[in-house]
Amino acid sequence: MLKIAERLAKRCQHNGKLSQAHRWVALGLSLIPDRDLEQVCHFRNIRAFLWYLEGSKENFLREVERVLWTSNIFDFEAEIAQCHALLGIFFQDTQKNPQRALEEYQKSLEIRIKLGMRESCAKLHIHIATALKELGIFDKAKVHFFEAQALTRDRRVRINVILELARLQRFLQDFATCETNLQNALAAAQHRYPNEVGDCFRELYRLAADKGAHREAHQYAAQAMSIFEKHDYRAKVDALVAELKEKGYMHLYTENIGNTEETKS
Incomplete structure (x- = not known):
C-alpha cells in the first residue's frame, strides 16, 4: 500500500493535482512503520516538492532542511541526494x-x-x-x-532530453535542428505520453513565434492548450495562458480552448 500511495502521489503531482498528491503523501506517512525514518524522509521529500510546486517557499525550505538534517545524522544517502537536487x-x-x-x-x-x-x-x-x-x-x-x-x-526521459536540446537550439537560433528534434520528440511521445506531447506543441509554438510564423504559432499553441486541458494539467494551462498574454501574441480562454483570438498577423 505504501508503494501505491507513493505512485499515486507522484502521478497526481505530474498531472498538476497537487491537493490530491498531498493526500496520498499524508496517507503514505500514516502507513510507515514506526522507526522507519528513511521512509519518512522519502515521503517528506515528495511533500517538499509539492510545496515547491505550490510556491510555498517557507514550507518547502522547512521540509527540505528537516529531511536533510535527519538524513545526514542517519546517513540516508539517497534522501540527501534528493534534498540537494x-x-x-x-x-x-x-x-x-x-x-x-x-x-x-x-x-x-x-x-x-x-x-x-x-x-x-x-x-x-x-x-x-x-x-x-x-x-x-x-x-x-x-x-x-x-x-x-x-x-x-527510459523512453520518456529520452524525449525530455530531446526537448531540452531543442530549447537550447532555439535559444542559439539553430531553428532547423530545433524543429527536427521537436518533431522527433513529438513522434516518440505521440499516443503514449500526453504531457510530453503537449510540451512538444508548446515548444513548436515558441519556435514558430520566434520565426515570425504567427499563424503556425497560433495552431501549435492551441494544440498544446487542448492537450493540457484534456488531461487536466492545470499548472501548464495557467502557465501557457500567462505566457501568451504576456507576449501579447494571442488570448486563449482556459475554459473554452476553441475560443481563441490571434492578436498578431
Missing part, C-alpha cells in the same frame, strides 16, 4: 541563481553516481545542462544533455 531546482527556478543550483546538482550527482542510481543521474545531467545553459556555458550544457541521453533507458 530539490535545492538545485529551487535555486535555479525560484531564486534565479543557476550557479548555486549547479553546486547543489553536483552534490546530488556525486552521491547518486556512488549509489549507482543510473536513471536519477540521467535526470540530474539534464538539470546540470539547463543550469549551464543559463550561465551561457553552452558546449558543456550539450555534453550533459548527451550524458543524460546515454545513461537513460
